[in-house]
Amino acid sequence: MANQAKLNAAGKDFDFPVLQGSVGPEVIDIRKLYAQTGKFTFDPGFTSTASCESALTYIDGDEGVLLHRGYPIGQLAEHSSFMEVSYLLLNGELPSKDELDTFSYTISRHTMLHEQLATFYRGFRRDAHPMAIMCGVVGALSAFYHDSTDIADPEHRKISSHRLIAKMPTIAAMAYKYAVGQPFLYPDNNLSYTGNFLRMTFGVPAEEYEVIPAVEKAMDRIFILHADHEQNASTSTVRLAGSSGANPFACIAAGIACLWGPAHGGANEAALNMLKEIGTPDRIPHYIERAKDKNDPFRLMGFGHRVYKNYDPRATVMQSTVREVFEALKVTDPLFETALRLEEIALNDPYFVEKKLFPNVDFYSGIILSAIGFPTTMFTVLFALARTVGWVAQWNEMISDPGQKIGRPRQLYTGPTQRDYVPLDKR
């Protein structure tokens, strides 16, 4: 029978439907596998598992292709804006000018935080990692917006999505201000989404802050590059949290927590710290050998990817953006030369070639963010800020699916089989 996969288990044949998406690998529908065979599949890390159906983002890891609703990331990075890409991810089509203006205006109406939330920051040490603050403050949003947590109501889902997208720049900027001991700045909605964020971060009271257009454009492009990325670890976390019916603010806080890890969104901070540790190009061979040494936990941060077995198309854009920002700010950074040399050496080393390890989105981003003025501790915060639109779009897609169920994986149990309790005096 066409489009069937046959499995022989315990001497019996079982047929399972094979489903084809609009593009990409076919999937074997094993939803009835356990009921029919009494067996589970085993796939720790989900290397061969499609967890859901989605129409948002498509990645071809072998070809280095990334599409958002069909549009290549390179074209969106060159021609679009983060507000436009946000509209596209949420609604499925590029907006008309009126639709974009209305969407941007709606988002700008939600950039302010409830004044009580500002007191949450004062509970943290000044040297708290900004990602710890993001986890806490975003999770706390659900204590302030009881009017938009009925996930069954599309209007509630819409306003909480807009609130999250709009408030992340304010929360992120406040985390930075708190760390440096400067007063918080309120949003200025006469500025663009990204210009507003830059001013809240680097502006000071009673002083006109000038948004540098080239920096605003580079920052906006970096937000586009981080907006969504299929079923990565933090997006899968948001979907799993959302599958229980948790409110969207709690789900996004869960995604932020997962993104923090150095194997995921925390890699941009780790990559710049690695480049600082390497320092000059003459020290690169030592670190390349360490990265190849099975007994050394050191890895080249910003290199490798679960899906991309080719150059991450976002890294390509990121590398060219480094040059634009350096030119605009009339600065340079010797670490960029070290990064370029490290990439050149690694991509010509058989270990990296055979394992198909290429620079990913995190390899160059830290150099740009550092040039703009962000401390490394803010890098993953900026990733979370941008990824919020992807998380809420994926969450909405899941919650809107009438067939969605709570996510509840099974396991291969290897612990003790049943045994009787032994009283303390008998042990």
Ligand code: SDX
């Ligand atoms: C992001 O999923 C997404 O889409 C994530 C993301 C998004 O937008 O959401 O793209 C953002 O998280 C990008 C990745 C950022 N992380 C890093 O840069 C950290 C360094 N990279 C690695 O830790 C690793 O490459 C991962 C975690 C990204 C991917 O790991 P996998 O797919 O589980 O691959 P693996 O660990 O099994 O590695 C395969 C082999 C291993 O060697 P063997 O066991 O086969 O001998 O490659 C080696 C690894 O040791 N390897 C590396 C390496 N990455 C993998 N060796 C040295 N340096 C590296 N960076």
